[in-house]
Amino acid sequence: MSTDSPQQAPAPEASMCYRHPDRETYVRCTRCDRPICPDCMRVASVGHQCPECVRDGNRTVREARTVFGGRVRARPVVTLTLIGLNVLAYIGELVSRPFVDRFEMVGGMTAHGRIPGFGVADGEWYRLITAAFLHMPMNAGSFGITHILFNMWALWVLGPQLENVLGRTRFTVLYVLSAVGGNVLLYLVDPQQPAVGASGAIFGLFAAFFVVGRRLGVDTRGIVFLIVINLMFTFTFSGISWEGHVGGLVTGAVLAVAFAYAPRQRQKAVQVAASTVVAVLLVVLTAAQTVALTS
Incomplete structure (x- = not known):
């Protein structure tokens, strides 16, 4: 009977954060695969993304609009402004x-x-x-x-x-x-x-x-x-x-x-x-x- 111990998988190799070269990290952006440290991680639907990929993704998201083409807003800023001007x-x-x-x-x-x-x-x-x-x-x-x-x-x-x-x-x-x-x-x-x-x-x-x-x-x-x-x-x-x-x-x-x-x-x-x-x-x-x- 062999007495050799089972071979263990090599530990993952640490990389340096692409935005902070002095910080080691084992996490990579799920979109661009660049290494990111905890300060650069942005929670995504799957894994984490870097700030640049999050910013680029937001540019491609279609802004919600009403049936008449207006942007959906939470506050009636114009109405409040008009009332203020009248007062x-x-x-x-x-x-x-x-x-x-x-x-x-x-x-x-x-x-x-x-x-x-x-x-x-x-x-x-x-x-x-x-x-x-x-x-x-x-x-x-x-x-x-x-x-x-x-x-x-x-x-x-x-x-x-x-x-x-x-x-x-x-x-x-x-x-x-x-x-x-x-x-x-x-x-x-x-x-x-x-x-x-x-x-x-x-x-x-x-x-x-x-x-x-x-x-x-x-x-x-x-x-x-x-x-x-x-x-x-x-x-x-x-x-x-x-x-x-x-x-x-x-x-x-x-x-x-x-x-x-x-x-x-x-x-x-x-x-x-x-x-x-x-x-x-x-x-x-x-x-x-x-x-x-x-x-």
């Missing part, structure tokens, strides 16, 4: 009355004619946007602070849902162009009438919520009721700019249809084209009215 502007109004005069929607016309160097008609086109962040001050009759409270409530309720499904960029375009669309219609119909408020943008969100809801097959009766009630208030009470509300509603509806029903194969191209066309149309209408008022 800051309202504080500015309380601190200084000239703040409203400087940024409200004014066509530059009065019952006695145009005021040179004042209003949209004299080059202050920024008023088409800045007016959407102003609201009636607390001493403005029966509306007062309820003006901003209702608009911010509507933005908080509708904004996160639309921002989540459309994506941040599309939601921002929808909000801004709806606000501008409402002010442009006011400029076309009644350039003598000053106005403030985010209501044009909010009505744009109303329209978008309805269109997106129909596209996704959800119950839209609630938003229809909200639109009808608000339109009734718009045309019932004095001191409310129906042009701003209707202009925002129409602009939001047009953009929402383009965002929601763009064919998947050309989704981004159609959405960008529609946004561009709406923006250009608003600029052209504003320019045409300005020429008519100043010539």
Whole structure:
């Protein structure tokens, strides 16, 4: 009988970490097979990977997107930012009355004619946007602070849902162009009438919520009721700019249809084209009215 002991397998040979040449290791990256020390190990589905392979792998992972092409985000950053800007502007109004005069929607016309160097008609086109962040001050009759409270409530309720499904960029375009669309219609119909408020943008969100809801097959009766009630208030009470509300509603509806029903194969191209066309149309209408008022 043989008394020789069984031959043992040779111990694995240690290698030096490719990122830390002074450290020995027995572990290799499962993707590139390079030796990695404990500080360089990244847990993978099988074994460990080095930091470079993990980084390269992340580049090839497709980012989650909504059905309308927007990136999936956890927080409604745009909605919160818009609410913050509106609140800051309202504080500015309380601190200084000239703040409203400087940024409200004014066509530059009065019952006695145009005021040179004042209003949209004299080059202050920024008023088409800045007016959407102003609201009636607390001493403005029966509306007062309820003006901003209702608009911010509507933005908080509708904004996160639309921002989540459309994506941040599309939601921002929808909000801004709806606000501008409402002010442009006011400029076309009644350039003598000053106005403030985010209501044009909010009505744009109303329209978008309805269109997106129909596209996704959800119950839209609630938003229809909200639109009808608000339109009734718009045309019932004095001191409310129906042009701003209707202009925002129409602009939001047009953009929402383009965002929601763009064919998947050309989704981004159609959405960008529609946004561009709406923006250009608003600029052209504003320019045409300005020429008519100043010539």
